[in-house]
Ligand SMILES: Nc1ncnc2c1ncn2[C@@H]1O[C@H](COP(=O)(O)OP(=O)(O)OP(=O)(O)O)[C@@H](O)[C@H]1O
């Protein structure tokens with residue numbers, strides 16, 4: 001039997017902001033094809049860990065590998081090109097651009113700009129690349145059900161559809177690993193269960209997914225495995241059932257509730 005190697009390996013990763021250790025010596029492996037949840041109280045370090053994985057924030061120490069290749073130290077666009085797509089907790093949509101343009105910039109647009117095109121420079125190779133980007137963007141919009149809105153201004157989309165636009169932008173880079181930061185935030189119950197089905201479908205097509213969510217029932221329903229961060233440390237890692245009855249997890253959540261009520 002061939003051993004399944006992890007798609008993403010996080011090894012003793014730490015990020016400090018001044019005196020605050022936002023991510024504290026976290027290690028984890030995400031297997032190819034997995035759908036893993038990452039939960040934890042507010043300020044636990046979930047978004048920071050996503051920023052470290054996607055290169056938006058440099059690590060203070062530690063190593064992150066994608067399919068065996070070290071990606072720590074690379075620029076975000078280089079990491080995107082190697083196959084990590086992400087969404088942002090605060091949507092990064094350009095309201096005055098069309099839906100299509102929102103998807104074809106971002107990870108795709110980073111790789112090249114096309115300033116020479118009006119000059120007739122670049123030739124066949126640039127044209128082929130442009131065509132590829134157009135196709136990836138169209139495919140991604142179709143995948144999230146936004147083809148009909150491609151030429152609308154993003155500002156005209158409902159909040160729910162803007163969340164799918166954010167996912168489409170990540171998918172347009174044809175990622176191997178999709179990391180989603182609170183995709184269900186602000187969605188109602190029906191929208192949340194549609195999103196759950198959609199994420200499961202993507203995973204069923206072979207896409208590896210790492211999901212940060214505060215909606216516990218969503219995480220517990222769709223994730224095979226759940227990791228828990230608290231104060232920057234990984235305090236639990238197991239099946240939803242294991243994590244739900246873990247004493248350290250319960251204490252971390254009760255602790256923040258006590259603070260909130262204090
Ligand atoms: N750029 C930064 N500079 C200074 N401190 C930061 C920075 N980014 C995050 N932090 C701090 O790091 C800690 C972890 O924040 P982070 O946003 O990663 O938490 P989170 O788990 O995503 O929380 P939430 O559930 O509220 O989104 C917090 O104390 C936060 O204030």
Ligand SMILES: [Mg+2]
Nearest residue numbers: 046047048089
């Ligand atoms: Mg966050």
